Amino acid sequence: MVSITDPYDALLVVSFGGPEGQDDVIPFLENVTRGKNIPRERLEEVGEHYRLFGGRSPINDQNRALIANLEHELAERKISLPVYWGNRNWDPYLADELARMRDDGVERVAAFVTSAYDSYSGCRQYREDLWRAVRKVGPGAPRIDRLRHSFDHPGFVTANADGVVGALGDLPRDVADRARIVYVTHSIPDAMAETSGPTGGAYVAQHLAVASAVSAQVQARTGVERPHDLVYCSRSGPPSMPWLEPDVNDHLAALASDGVEAVVLAPIGFLSDHMEVAYDLDTEALATAKELGIAAARAATAGTHPDFVDTVIDLLLERAAVERGESVVRASIGAPGPAADVAPAGCCPNLREDLPALCGADSPPYP
Ligand SMILES: CC1=C(CCC(=O)O)c2cc3nc(cc4[nH]c(cc5[nH]c(cc1n2)c(C)c5CCC(=O)O)c(CCC(=O)O)c4C)C(CCC(=O)O)=C3C
Ligand SMILES: [Fe+2]
Structure with a gap:
């Protein structure tokens, strides 16, 4: 009998990973920044962000919650499929989880990566680490298909629109109708943005599409048209290297001098309230807004919103x-359209060094 999840034996949630206590902070940061050109001062600064929260990133608990919701929803739909979880940078590591899956008899797995957009950081870097994990496990490692990026799925957009509507409700009533919606995502180097996706420029184009779609839904639901912007947080790297701008804090200052009284900060670049959201937005950017005298509220991320679980x-x-050879209608908000199932050769290139990566047209054969 054909099951609607055939040919898969399991779902694997692939995430970034984060420290779970003060002793984990330095080893975690070493894992993340190995081979990267991150200045010492930036690392110490980011280490302090984690220390402020007891050395514990919220990301692992958020992944546990997402998985619990996925298991619940699968059971509701009478779909019997185990869910596994492996990280790039912290326990449970991908290679350990792949070995566990192999021992459980899993041969073929669909991987959901907790990163919604195309860029080296959100696409190829995960696929390089999947290759490394598969090579470490060796023959018998399950075959992995990475699911296409979730940015343009209508459920992701609705979840974010709900977040913005909720945040508008947190603003003082007299200014909520005049609030500006400031969409925020992770800054990346200009060179990484320019080369993102199969033909370049995908990272910014995909975010602009999501920002417009969320704003249109919010307008339909509130009956108020509000201006919006796309800005960036969490810049890293050497100061000499250009990264996407404007920074959210600089942008708030510019808005204040233009007389803007209220904003909603909507972190559409992040799938859950992890450290960039908890520190860079909730701690830093909200303090900036307060200093500037702007009323500000932060919109919830997709997290475990039922539409996002769906x-x-x-x-x-x-x-x-698709893998069973059936034709499918892909749910999408439209242009720039769904990202590919199998990453095209050379997409989201690693500009530092050429490494083998899984789930692409240019992937090496399994060991
Ligand atoms: C696009 C993007 C996403 C979104 C896609 C996705 O979700 O994957 C993302 C997610 C995340 N980034 C995270 C943490 C860090 N990222 C760093 C460094 C960097 N990120 C970059 C980009 C991205 N990062 C880049 C271009 C660098 C510079 C180094 C390099 O060129 O690769 C550093 C080093 C210190 C610093 O440089 O800031 C840390 C600690 C965490 C965990 C948070 C938690 O613990 O809750 C998460 C989810
Ligand atoms: Fe990052």
Whole structure:
């Protein structure tokens, strides 16, 4: 009997990983920045962000919550499929989880990566680490298909629109109708943005599409048209290297001098409230807004919103149908359109060194 999840034996949630206590902070940061050109001062600064929160990133608990919701929703739909979880930079590591899956008899797995957009950081870097994990496990490692990026799935957009509507409700009533919606994502080097996706420029184009789609939904639901912007947080790297701008704090200052009284900060670049959201937005940017005298509220991320949980399952069922050779209608908000199932050769290149990566047209054969 054909099951709607065939040919998959499991779903694997692939994430970044984060420290769970003060002793983890330095080893975690060493894992993240190995081979990268991150200045010492920046590392110490980021270490302090984690220390402020007891050395514990919120990201692992958020992944545990997402997985619990996925398991619940799969059970509700009478779909019997185990869910596994492996990280790039912290326990549970990808290679350990792949070995566990192999021992459990899993041969073929669909991987949901907790990164919604195309760029080296959100695409190829995960696929390089999947290759490294597969090579470490060796023969018998399950075959992995990475699900397409979730940015343009209508469920992701609705979850974010709900977040913005909720944040508008947190603003003082007299200014909420005049609030500006400031969409925020992770800054990346200009060179990484320019080369993102199959033909370049995908990172910014995909965010602009999501920002417009979320704003249109918010307008439809509130009956108020509000201006919006796309800005960046969490810049790293040497100061000499250009990264995407404006920074959210600089942007708030510019808005204040233009007389803007209220903003919603909507972190569409992040799938859950991890450290960039908890520190860079909730701690730093909200303090900046306060100093400037702007009323500000932060919109919830997709997190465990039911529409986002459904999005993950929908992407899984879509890809399973594709692999069975069936034709599918892909849920999408439209241009720039769904990202590819199999990453095209050379997409989201690693500009530092050429490394083998899984789930692409240019991937090496399994060991
Ligand atoms: C696009 C993007 C995403 C979104 C896609 C995705 O979700 O993957 C993302 C996610 C995350 N980034 C995270 C943490 C860090 N990122 C760093 C460094 C960097 N990120 C970059 C980009 C991105 N990062 C880049 C271009 C660098 C410079 C180094 C390099 O060129 O690769 C550093 C080193 C210190 C610093 O440089 O700031 C840390 C500690 C965490 C965990 C948070 C937690 O613990 O809750 C998460 C989810
Ligand atoms: Fe990062």
